[in-house]
Amino acid sequence: MKILSLTTAGLLALTPAAAAQATTPPPLPTWLKLSASSGHPGENVSLTVACEGEASPVTTKTLRVTVPLDRNAEGHQPWAFFGESVVAAVAPGTYPVSVRCAGETLTSRFTVLAAKPRFGQVKVVPHSAPRTGDGSAA
Template sequence: MRTTAIAAALLATLVAATPAFAQTTTTEPTSPEPLPVWLKLSAYSGHPGEKVSVAAACDDQASPLTTRALRVTQPLEANPEGHQPWALFAETVIRDVPEGSYPVSFHCGGDPVTVYFTVLDRDSSPAPGSGQTKKAPASSQGQTRVVPQGAPQTGDGSLAP
């Protein structure tokens, strides 16, 4: 009998406390996180005349690409089929400007996004396909070393013993 009284008292306590636990909390609907905003180049340095592709992410109004180092040949545009409307792409060519680091920017919803591009001296590399070899500085014995270019020519192994 005593056990029944204790169980009844415990049950009464739980029933009385249930409304406090059963209260539901209401939450405001959460807005989705904004997409990250970025600007990426296919290369961050190069010589005048070379091509550089540009990719950007912006889910707001995007301004045109601005830079002194790159001439825009195709402006920042989204995919014409509507895929990933926040992804923008452009094509550029490196301008013949003095060597140095230049900002490359666009605005996404009014906020600037900037990366830096380094224009290298036109004379710092041989013309493609010219076959010229770069010479290393002379050593202390007066000899000039030739710096090898490309992969070593070791053969395919078919003549190995």
């Protein structure tokens, strides 16, 4: 009889509610990751968001989104969103980059560096015509 009582007690402990609690995994962490923490205007920055629910569009003054956040088309990493952006031409400094996931705001910081001078670009623009003389000394 003792064996039957222990078996019955064990089965009662595994009611559907108890079994569901025992097998439900904890929620995945949520985060926002940028492929770089700083960059010059015009450079590319990839974005990854870990979010089991829906993610809002990215909000920032720093990055111009070129490919909006979306899940992988082949179903890889179904908990993640991926996007692409370009560093905007804004004043150098550190700016927030945010996205909302399941009612939670995820924020990362991005530093815009001074624009790189272009090759062949004149650093000082001349103010007047060149002083070559009027030709009378020749």
